[in-house]
Amino acid sequence: MTTVNRKEFVSDQEVRWCPGCGDYAVLAAFQSLMPQLGIKRENTVIVSGIGCSSRFPYYVDSYGLHSIHGRAPAIATGLATTRPDLAVWVVTGDGDALSIGGNHLIHALRRNVNITIMLFNNRIYGLTKGQYSPTSEVGKVTKSTPAGSVDTPFNPLSLALGAEATFVARTVDSNRAHLTEVLTAAIAHRGASLVEIYQNCPIFNDGAFDDLKAGPGLIPLRHGEPITFGPDQSQGVVRSADGSVRVVDVAQVGLEAILVHDAHASDPSQAFAISRLTDSGVLRQAPIGIFRNVERPAFDDAMRAQVSMPAPEERLAALQALVSGQDTWTVA
Amino acid sequence: MTNVRNIDRVVIRFAGDSGDGMQLTGDRFTADTAAIGNDFSTLPNFPAEIRAPAGTIAGVSSFQLHFADFDIRTPGDRPDVLVAMNPAALKANLRDLPRGAVIVADTHDFTTRNLAKVGYAANPLEDGSLGAFQVHALDLTGMTVGAVAAFGLGRKEASRSKNMFALGLLTWLYSRPTEGTEEFLSRKFASKPQIRDANIAAFRAGYAFGETTEAFTVRYEIAAAPMPAGTYRQISGNTALSYGLMAGAAKAGMPLYLGAYPITPASDVLHELSKAKHHGVTTFQAEDEIAAVGAALGASYGGALGVTSTSGPGVALKMETISLAVMLELPLVICDVQRAGPATGMPTKTEQADLFQVLYGRHGEAPVPVLAAQSPGDCFDIAVEAVRIALHLPHSGDSCCPTATWPTGPSRGWCRTCRRCPRSTPASPPKPTARTASSSPTCGTRSWLGLGPSPAPQAWSTGSAASRRPTRPATSPTIRTITSSWSSSAKPRSTASPPICPPWWWTTQALSGASRPTCSSSVGARPTGRSRPPCAESG
Numbered sequence: 001m002t003t004v005n006r007k008e009f010v011s012d013q014e015v016r017w018c019p020g021c022g023d024y025a026v027l028a029a030f031q032s033l034m035p036q037l038g039i040k041r042e043n044t045v046i047v048s049g050i051g052c053s054s055r056f057p058y059y060v061d062s063y064g065l066h067s068i069h070g071r072a073p074a075i076a077t078g079l080a081t082t083r084p085d086l087a088v089w090v091v092t093g094d095g096d097a098l099s100i101g102g103n104h105l106i107h108a109l110r111r112n113v114n115i116t117i118m119l120f121n122n123r124i125y126g127l128t129k130g131q132y133s134p135t136s137e138v139g140k141v142t143k144s145t146p147a148g149s150v151d152t153p154f155n156p157l158s159l160a161l162g163a164e165a166t167f168v169a170r171t172v173d174s175n176r177a178h179l180t181e182v183l184t185a186a187i188a189h190r191g192a193s194l195v196e197i198y199q200n201c202p203i204f205n206d207g208a209f210d211d212l213k214a215g216p217g218l219i220p221l222r223h224g225e226p227i228t229f230g231p232d233q234s235q236g237v238v239r240s241a242d243g244s245v246r247v248v249d250v251a252q253v254g255l256e257a258i259l260v261h262d263a264h265a266s267d268p269s270q271a272f273a274i275s276r277l278t279d280s281g282v283l284r285q286a287p288i289g290i291f292r293n294v295e296r297p298a299f300d301d302a303m304r305a306q307v308s309m310p311a312p313e314e315r316l317a318a319l320q321a322l323v324s325g326q327d328t329w330t331v332a
Numbered sequence: 333m334t335n336v337r338n339i340d341r342v343v344i345r346f347a348g349d350s351g352d353g354m355q356l357t358g359d360r361f362t363a364d365t366a367a368i369g370n371d372f373s374t375l376p377n378f379p380a381e382i383r384a385p386a387g388t389i390a391g392v393s394s395f396q397l398h399f400a401d402f403d404i405r406t407p408g409d410r411p412d413v414l415v416a417m418n419p420a421a422l423k424a425n426l427r428d429l430p431r432g433a434v435i436v437a438d439t440h441d442f443t444t445r446n447l448a449k450v451g452y453a454a455n456p457l458e459d460g461s462l463g464a465f466q467v468h469a470l471d472l473t474g475m476t477v478g479a480v481a482a483f484g485l486g487r488k489e490a491s492r493s494k495n496m497f498a499l500g501l502l503t504w505l506y507s508r509p510t511e512g513t514e515e516f517l518s519r520k521f522a523s524k525p526q527i528r529d530a531n532i533a534a535f536r537a538g539y540a541f542g543e544t545t546e547a548f549t550v551r552y553e554i555a556a557a558p559m560p561a562g563t564y565r566q567i568s569g570n571t572a573l574s575y576g577l578m579a580g581a582a583k584a585g586m587p588l589y590l591g592a593y594p595i596t597p598a599s600d601v602l603h604e605l606s607k608a609k610h611h612g613v614t615t616f617q618a619e620d621e622i623a624a625v626g627a628a629l630g631a632s633y634g635g636a637l638g639v640t641s642t643s644g645p646g647v648a649l650k651m652e653t654i655s656l657a658v659m660l661e662l663p664l665v666i667c668d669v670q671r672a673g674p675a676t677g678m679p680t681k682t683e684q685a686d687l688f689q690v691l692y693g694r695h696g697e698a699p700v701p702v703l704a705a706q707s708p709g710d711c712f713d714i715a716v717e718a719v720r721i722a723l724h725l726p727h728s729g730d731s732c733c734p735t736a737t738w739p740t741g742p743s744r745g746w747c748r749t750c751r752r753c754p755r756s757t758p759a760s761p762p763k764p765t766a767r768t769a770s771s772s773p774t775c776g777t778r779s780w781l782g783l784g785p786s787p788a789p790q791a792w793s794t795g796s797a798a799s800r801r802p803t804r805p806a807t808s809p810t811i812r813t814i815t816s817s818w819s820s821s822a823k824p825r826s827t828a829s830p831p832i833c834p835p836w837w838w839t840t841q842a843l844s845g846a847s848r849p850t851c852s853s854s855v856g857a858r859p860t861g862r863s864r865p866p867c868a869e870s871g
């Protein structure tokens with residue numbers, strides 16, 4: 001068996017993201033991960049939309065399409081339906097997936113198309129040089145919002161859970177091990193997987209995720225384990241009477257009262273409640289990990305099951321019968 | 333005593349309320365007309381309202397049929413005969429009638445209330461306002477109820493057969509055979525013997541009424557039209573288009589993938605192809621028009637034949653993806669089943685106004701060959717041809733027709749093909765010229781039949797490593813718009829017109845037959861093998 005190494009997934013294209021861009025880390029993680037998983041590059045297709053992150057397919061030596069703004073999930077749907085032998089990835093950003101392509105994203109998720117979506121969320125429009133995005137906090141001052149933005153941002157994971165997604169996860173560009181772990185689970189999931197990746201844009205939104213270091217911080221989710229975090233796991237998540245979840249001191253309530261994370265729960269309510277722990281303004285607190293990972297028949301498998309192709313020699317004859325129809329008349 | 337008069341052509345319009353069964357009546361009359369061997373063309377006209385209030389102008393549904401003893405091309409403009417089942421049908425259609433036209437009106441529905449509903453102060457059948465026409469005011473409903481009394485149906489149920497009474501009368505008037513309709517009714521209502529018998533009785537009563545009444549002094553005969561020998565069927569443009577797409581994909585040995593979003597009047601293509609899953613056809617009802625074409629393009633990238641069907645508003649939304657398909661040189665067939673009007677327009681009305689959109693709708697240099705079908709039957713050939721070109725066309729940027737490369741931005745200097753400055757807009761737009769396969773210098777760079785199902789995706793250039801990938805043979809660009817007219821229930825075209833693209837070796841010989849209208853010569857009889865179609869020689 002030939003060993004596949006990272007280099008096989010490195011294309012000969014010069015990587016042209018800005019120095020320090022978080023995209024580099026994701027690319028490197030991806031290029032190492034794929035050989036580890038044993039997925040051949042000729043079975044790998046990366047479909048991207050438009051945006052900084054959408055340059056991704058250029059840099060991976062596999063099949064790829066740099067398509068149109070927001071449309072990658074639609075194109076990937078056609079491809080995945082046609083080709084069960086391919087690992088189809090969608091690389092998109094917060095503007096691409098949640099603004100112009102919001103419709104395609106939610107429908108790909110609810111259909112459960114067998115694709116893996118990496119959503120690079122830098123909370124800004126980078127490629128167009130710094131306008132606020134659908135994940136920017138209210139009051140964001142940018143070139144297009146000099147007086148501060150006034151619209152409420154999306155919580156991408158709440159959106160995905162609401163759209164009946166079967167695999168929903170979040171990771172960060174700065175944690176290679178976590179990134180690799182989450183992406184591995186995402187590609188293993190049969191159906192649509194959405195992985196939101198917090199990605200720093202040092203040029204137009206530098207430090208967007210820095211407050212996580214100061215505040216309550218990242219809340220790691222591990223299936224089957226109580227949700228605790230912070231120094232010495234002193235903080236934890238409990239369920240409130242109204243069904244929402246909140247952060248408490250573990251010492252106050254005791255470890256038994258802490259919510260145990262269940263990523264495989266068929267009802268998405270708890271995953272949704274956990275997704276609401278994400279700050280929508282300045283980001284001081286955000287759960288990361290796999291929020292939801294459940295089995296549901298994949299759209300493309302079900303589609304293919306309905307379609308059958310006659311043997312080549314029978315195909316035209318079958319078609320001829322159809323074309324001739326039942327009611328014919330003859331002119332001599 | 334009834335005289336028989338021979339005439340060469342007639343246009344009949346059946347009009348009534350949406351619930352009166354006018355489409356079925358027209359369909360049946362068409363089938364009987366086909367059986368006689370007349371040439372014909374039809375125009376169904378539905379109300380846009382799904383369930384318009386009964387008796388209103390908005391709720392009028394009509395079916396027009398033009399038939400003749402010679403070759404005709406259109407459903408006709410001015411009906412010689414109007415069958416009006418209610419005052420709304422009369423009012424909505426009266427202005428289309430020439431002087432002297434025959435009006436058969438069902439007096440039963442000309443009640444004060446119904447007249448008032450459409451703004452008639454007095455009954456036009458009685459006030460002399462129809463003096464320019466030959467009016468036959470008959471109680472069709474009353475006679476129908478009488479004719480079916482034996483079957484024990486309620487009055488409402490009984491009166492529903494009035495369309496068959498009217499059909500019977502017209503069948504007599506124009507000397508059509510009756511067996512076809514009787515067989516049809518027996519089949520259609522096989523599970524409801526009461527309804528079946530009532531309908532057949534009404535149909536026979538209508539026929540007998542014509543024969544016995546003194547109201548009609550003339551009966552007409554229209555001889556068979558000289559038609560090329562062959563086996564014929566009725567087919568709508570959308571059905572022919574669907575079959576053509578399937579035939580094209582089958583000839584190419586590729587699976588067919590349709591991405592579509594429901595849109596009148598193109599949805600029937602989606603419906604038709606959705607029934608063909610056992611022919612290797614995948615249909616995807618997308619979330620919107622853009623996703624529909626996107627998925628089709630994705631499927632093409634995976635080695636299927638990607639097709640999207642839509643109408644004008646959908647084409648507008650798909651333009652960016654069409655440009656992308658040109659750029660990626662992937663096969664794609666776009667079907668534009670045209671509706672009327674700007675913006676959303678009029679879904680149930682037809683127009684042929686999308687030509688400029690499909691020729692010039694894209695940005696940048698994204699030339700797209702455009703084919704237009706000339707008849708419902710021709711939609712089949714056009715679809716096959718579109719598939720052929722889509723899979724076969726060599727690189728599009730080289731020698732395309734002037735229209736397609738006409739620069740659109742003021743910063744562009746000259747169109748290199750026609751050498752006219754785009755700033756001085758030509759008095760008339762450049763003449764649409766479809767690119768022909770024969771003009772292509774490298775037609776046949778890849779074998780049309782050489783594509784196996786599910787080839788590996790085509791390498792998209794990301795550098796030299798592309799050469800190491802398992803790619804299929806260099807693909808050709810490929811994109812094709814079909815502009816088909818939406819018309820229903822007409823025969824395959826009966827005369828060969830100058831083809832927009834050169835006749836294709838097997839289309840003309842095998843599927844539709846050298847003598848056009850036959851659909852029955854076996855597809856399997858086509859030249860087989862993996863040889864290249866001789867398109868290079870055709871120019």
Ligand code: SF4
Pocket residue numbers: 016017018020021022023052053122126127200201202203204
């Ligand atoms: S603009 Fe921001 S997101 Fe885009 S490449 Fe530069 S650093 Fe990365």
